[in-house]
Amino acid sequence: MTVGLPQYLVVSGVLLALGLFTIVTRKNAVAILMGVELVLNAGLLNLVAFSRFGGGLDGQVFALFGIVLAAAEAVVALAIVLQVVRAQRSVDASKASDLKE
């Protein structure tokens, strides 16, 4: 069996599902960030896959940019998490709910 676009998309979908699951279920803010990375990479995988089977190299270049941006985003996100931990002595994301109504 040849590996085609659907297989990539399935993998990507699995990744997205796992990522979302992680985000929604985990309490640890760092774990939630890891879930976010999974979701992001699912998206990037899609870009690469469509680029490989469909158009030019644009998607792959875009994916490279996305990886770099993900690194930067992780830095910012981790900094925020650090601040949250410092503020409330916990990494439990569900406790950081000061902005509720």
Added chain:
Amino acid sequence: MHEAAPVLQEFPLLFLVPLLPLIGAVWNGVMGKTMQRRFGHAAIHLPAILLPAGSFVISLWAFLTLADAPHGTSMYNHLWTWLPVGTLQAEAAFLMDRLSGVMALVVTFVGTLIHVYSTGYMKDEPAYWRFFAYLNLFMFAMLTLVLGDNFLLMFVGWEGVGLCSYLLISFWWRDREKAVAGMKAFVVNRIGDLGFSLGVFLLFWGLLTTPASPAPAKAHGEFRHAPAAAQEAPEATLATSIAFREVEQILEDPVKRDRIVNRDILGVGLMTLVCLLLFVGATGKSAQIPLYVWLPDAMAGPTPVSALIHAATMVTAGVYMVARLHFLFTLSPVAMTVVATVGALTALFAATIGLFQYDIKKVLAYSTVSQLGFMFVAVGVGAYWVAIFHLMTHAFFKACLFLGSGSVIMGCHHEQDMRKMGGLRKLMPITAVTYFISCAAIAGFPFFSGFFSKDEILWKAFDSGNMLLPGGGVILWAVTAIAALGTSFYMFRSYYMTFSGEYRGAAAAHGHDASAVAHDPHGVAYDSAHGAVHGAPPADPHGHDSHGHHGAHLPVESPAAMTGVLAVLGGLALVGGYVGLPLLWGLPNAFEAWLEPIFAGTAERVTSAGFGHGAEWGLMGFSIIVAFGGFFAARVLYKDGRSPIPARLLASPSPLVQATHRTIFNKYYVDELYGVVFVKGSLVLSRGLAIWDTRVIDGAVNLAGTIGRGFGFLQGAIDRLFVDGMVELVAKVVEAAGAKIRRIQTGHIQAYVQGLALGALALVALAYLLAW
């Protein structure tokens, strides 16, 4: 009819006759106070005398031009078209025909003389300038009245003289009684003026709505606006003019005349109604029954004013008006009878009141009312030239009498009660002589001016065939003859009480005259005119005590400015009648011949009862007997104050004598009657109307207010409940929705992500479903 249409000859200076006094009035009215302070009295009276004198000169010039012109010519001066309203053209134009020429001469001549006299009489007056400004204004108004070419201009003068009369009667307005007298004159005159203006309106309406050519389909005597008449627009109505000469010309056409004479309004002939309304105006201005009451009170004004306005000129305006409108009055026998009857009754009525007055000016006032009654008898019987003749002679002798009384009053230190005079013949000889001449003239002594005019009036009344009642002329004659007897008596009574015997002023000043005061409950009223005392307390019952020290001084003759005028007027009272000598004597009657063309158009409608020369001679003899009878009766009773009969009569215990005396002395209580009926009546009416106002009208207004408030409340409720409810409902819904929806904002970041994921899934599912 009798001759061609009146010829108008342009006389471009005619407008100056009224204008010159107006200039004087404006000048003295505006600048007088300053001029008087800076330059003294001469700066006031020089223009005030010279301008009316200029009027006299121009009048005389116009009069002489008129005399040279052929019959039927009039001096005419058109200034501008005043009120062009529709088909009506009211012109500002002056016209001097033979009638208004005589009037203008009398007014300017006597007026100028009285201005001269006033320089003496008013010399101590602080408001000297105001007096002369008013006098000049009066001259302007009177000359406008006389020379006006149409009803409208005449009405302007008519109102103007009324205003000046008011201003001058209440000249010393700080004295309440004088202010009230002025007010009374004004209000009573307004009643007459209303009649006059209604008469003019009605005449104009009648001329306007009477078709000139008969409507074919209509029966004779029924005049409506026929549509057919509209085709010939210029001929559609009789006239749209208000000029005297044009109306007269229209009424000279017998067809047109019949058409308007046959018109009725409410069962009364249109012409009768017009004439009666105009006559109401005349009764107001000329002090006839029932509107005479203002004239005796008008004596509150300065004496020159009484002479000029309330004797010589203004009060004769009614007579002049009726004579001017002879072409209307001769169309209505009813109106002629009414005019003559009212005149005769007034003559008698006022003459009887004059018998028992003690105030010298009141005697003259009632005498004026009486003499005006004689003039109305003359115009009533159609003897227009005689009325104007008597008007002229009366202007001379009555002005002289009034000015003489003014001289006496001034000599006696502003005393007007004849009981406190006496013996002045030696002290004031010129005044006494002129006063005597004028008394003789008014009484009708032969060869004095009043004899010719009054005798002619009596004869014309006797011989009149125009009265509705057969033999009415004889009744008129009898009434006026009794009035003439009374006139002769009370005029000489005033002469003897004032000028004969011993001077009683010194004693009277101390108020010892208890019997006289007892008979005179209104004694205070005679203290009315102490002119120089400005602002004297009006209620002060001892007003003359402030003059008590004057009693020691004997009266002295007045200054030359006054006696000179008296001499001129006295001379005219003596000889003024010679312009109108009786035709009976076979002498030329210049006055009748002069006025004949004016009244020729209506002469055929004035009829004679057909008495012959014998009757006329007889009546003349009787008149002389009457005049001398009154004279001798007065001489016996009042000369030198020696006769005990008057005092004994006054003290008589007989109730008949007492009641008669009291009734006549109190002027038949007419003032009281008017006070109760009209003054109280209108006060009660006004109070009733006030109650009606506060109760009914205010009630209705309040009801409307309440209803409005009810509606307002209702509308407010609708606003509050429905409109506000809707607005608030929207807000409430949004608020409630917000309260519910805000629950989903939990602050749990994972819940948001759940929502995000589920939303995205839902969108995918939706897209999938739609694509499928």
